[in-house]
Amino acid sequence: MSALSADDVQLPDLDAELGKLDRVNPMDAVPETGDAEKDCKGMMSAALVAFKKAATGEAQTFKDNTDTEYWFAVCFQSREQKDAFLKAMDWANHGDKYLDGKFVAKRLGVELPTITRKFNTGETEKSMVGMGTIPANFKSKKKLES
Numbered sequence: 001m002s003a004l005s006a007d008d009v010q011l012p013d014l015d016a017e018l019g020k021l022d023r024v025n026p027m028d029a030v031p032e033t034g035d036a037e038k039d040c041k042g043m044m045s046a047a048l049v050a051f052k053k054a055a056t057g058e059a060q061t062f063k064d065n066t067d068t069e070y071w072f073a074v075c076f077q078s079r080e081q082k083d084a085f086l087k088a089m090d091w092a093n094h095g096d097k098y099l100d101g102k103f104v105a106k107r108l109g110v111e112l113p114t115i116t117r118k119f120n121t122g123e124t125e126k127s128m129v130g131m132g133t134i135p136a137n138f139k140s141k142k143k144l145e146s
Contacts, residue, residue: 014047026050071101 015027026046033039076082086092094103105112 014043 015025026049027043030039030042030046033042076085083092083096086096089107091099091104091107094100102112
């Protein structure tokens, strides 16, 4: 087994990684003293604070995105009643089981509060296409036959 050299080790770009956590680079607030040991301790402390802050934010994002209390159901006595209702509301082309709440609210003239939350932006699906797990022409909103 050969020894590793510094050239064999790929260190992450700490500034780039911290930049992903917050729009303000926490390293900008660390004064340069000219003393490498003090500067390093200051940078490590700033990095730790930034990572802890990001972890707190990620916990809230996880909680928000896994909340199950964001939907309700409307039931009819039969499929025919449901289909007649969807057709009368001109919603039949937007789903027969699950409809986008923002779409329904807009059609009914209901103003919803604006939500600023990190949602899945489709990166998972793009990466799955890249791996060949799902075909490139996959349409995630295909209407399923009941």
